Amino acid sequence: MDPDALQDEVDAWVRDGIITESQAEAILERYEGADDGGRSRAVVALSLVGSALVFVGVTLFLATNWDDLPTVAQVLVLLAAPGSAYAGGIAAYRRALPRIGLALSLLGSVLVGPSLFLLADLAATDIAETWLLLAWTAIALPTGHALDSRAGVAIGLAVLAGLVADLSGSGDSIPPVAFLGIALFGFADLQSDRIQWAYRSGGAALTLLGGLLLTALDGRYGGFELDPSAVLLVTVVGSLAGAGWLLRRRERHGATWMGASMIAVTVATGCALFGPDPLSETVAFLGIHAAMLVAVAATGHFGYRSDSRRFIDLAALAALAQTLSFVASTVVDALSGSLALVVAGLILLGAGVTLERGRRTLLSRLDGS
Secondary structure (H helix, E strand, O other): OOHHHHHHHHHHHHHOOOOOHHHHHHHHHHOOOOHHHHHHHHHHHHHHHHHHHHHHHHHHHHHHHHHHOOHHHHHHHHHHHHHHHHHHHHHHHHOOOHHHHHHHHHHHHHHHHHHHHHHHHHHOOOOOHHHHHHHHHHHHHHHHHHHOOHHHHHHHHHHHHHHHHHHOOOOOOHHHHHHHHHHHHHOHHHOOOOOHHHHHHHHHHHHHHHHHHHHOOOOOOOOOOOOOOHHHHHHHHHHHHHHHHHHHOOOHHHHHHHHHHHHHHHHHHHHHHOOOOHHHHHHHHHHHHHHHHHHHHHHHHHHHHOOOHHHHHHHHHHHHHHHHHHHHHOHHHHOOHHHHHHHHHHHHHHHHHHHHHHHHHHHHHHHHO
8 A cells, every 4th residue: 555645544544533643653553564665665765865875975075176166156056956956856746756756855955054054155245044044944844844744844843943043042042942842732733634743743852852951051050041032932922822722622631741841841941040059050950850850751641641652752762861961960970980980871771771661661551552
């Protein structure tokens, strides 16, 4: 069976309540090794590897000979790189080669950003990076939507996160990006079935990444600056609106995740802002990690209640990363030399075993439900 057709059918079954998301993932995994699916994935893999090799080869060539090229040739190359990738993608789609077309189109959306920045550098203009990131977002994100591609939308959302971080100005960009993630999670239901995953998973990943970065502020408490800018206000309002949207749709599990995550990011940010002396730095350190644990637990709970293996895996990965951050800020700093490495390694091994057991327990419950 065509994997794209199967994906569409499975998405429709989930939307209509016929099967759960966990059952949908099991169905897709069952047919992953089928002949058509295998050939499809082989085509996708070869297309992506081929695109990557072309990208690396062109990059190496230009890096070696860039200064020898006249300015006109440099401009033509920068315009032709993303343009030819998009043109090749369109031609592949017209020749009924959708997977090759997708790979080339995604390559084009990735090449747009470097081309814009290098063109601005060649023009020696004072165009702010914000405008270049905005232009890149305006191309990459619609490309993902037009292709109805999860990977394409994920690329666009990553550039959007970079834009929000840049717009944060003099203030710290971590809270606005984390709140952006919460907002993306909330409004995922407004997207098509195929790319809801990109918004929901991408939003959760940005939120957890923001929390992890806050835990890594050890030694910088009190120097943490938060500019009460319009960007922060917009992202906070967006996250609140997303939570309200989910509550209106009676999606309790999603709203619970958003509420817990908003509280966690807010508390962690407050702890980072008010930790200037040694005592409050310790309180801030513990408070940030406690808040992060709330976000991780909420992610695992959402995965369990919504029958989503991806969110359970995401929660386990975030918990392991937080453990690494905690160990690096405590054991490694308190001890020295080989002893610190041994103790830290033992702690991480124990945490990894515990997390994997917990993950398998949740997944087995999903399979048995």
